[in-house]
Amino acid sequence: MEISSDISKINKDLELIMRINSDVQNDGIFYTDSNGLQMLKRKYVTDLPVQGNYYPATSAIYIEDKQLRLNLLVPHSHGVTSPYDGGIEIMLDRKMSNDDGRGMSEGVEDNKMVTSTFWLVPESISGSKTGSEVPSLSLNTNLQSLRLQYPLITLFTDNGEARISNPELSFVSNAWPSNVHLVNLRTLSTQEDYTMPSNSSLMIVHERSDSCEKQSFVHRVIKNHKSIFSQVKIRSVYKSSLTGTILFLEENFTPSSTISKLQSCKITFR
Secondary structure, three states: OEEEEOOOOOOOOEEEEEEEEOOOOOOOEEEEEEOOOEEEEEEOOOOOOHHHHOEEEOOEEEEEOOOEEEEEEOOOOEEEEOOOOOEEEEEEEEEEOOOOOOOOOOOEOOOOOEEEEOEEEEEEOOOOOOOOOOOOOOHHHHHHHHHHHOOOOOOOOOOOOOOOOOOOOOOEOOOOOOOEEEEEEEEEEOOOOOOOEEEEEEEEEEEOOOOOOOOOHHHHHHHOHHHHEOOOOEEEEEEEOOOOOOEEOHHHOOOOOOOOEEEEEEEEEO
16 A cells, blocks of 8 residues: 655644554554564553554554454554554654644644555464464564565666676575575774775674574574675674674674574674
8 A cells, every 4th residue: 555645735733544444353452563673562541542552663563363463564653553453543644733742842834745655464373372472473474574664776777788797696605594684784994994994794684583493593604604605705703793893702602592683793704
């Protein structure tokens, strides 16, 4: 779904929302993500005002019962809630002439055209579930969310005689696990001159929750980097902090078992 809205010419206070109705019996329970890293359980409280039941959803919201799950994927943050069984409510835009006491000290009246994109992903639930399970998106929904947030970038040239020296280039031997997302791979600077590149790079990966592996992906990279990377010569790989400033030696390295995690490693090339 793609919705374009422009409320700049409306001369009254307005909150524009979208409602989705379904047969899911979620009993006031819904789940929203926390900065795209994990899902948090929410409960609609009837004693609270409307604004007290709205929560931010950075990439997804879902409701479910024993048989069905209804996922709504978003490419950027929206205010969301589930005010009744089977319902999902999403804030699209708002225009306020008065200060709402949320820090702006003025109304919101400089509205522009807003285009919002949503992907609706229904799923059937198989097997038994227990209340102790950590809420998370399914592997398929995680992949769809990444497709929505990181669309394919296409470049072209109008020069018909242009020739690409390397039409295809890959630095990996095989496809990575589908639950691993490459967040960043950047060149580190030298210690002597921060404007000059070194022969090391910092790789940050986000390992999603549906992994059946006992070892984290970064741990496997450290142990078996020769079988993971190709066409490059690697001298060393060390697990590091997310900034790359602190290295963890192998004897002090304990593989993490966190359900959804960001991890990084420093790769030094020959």
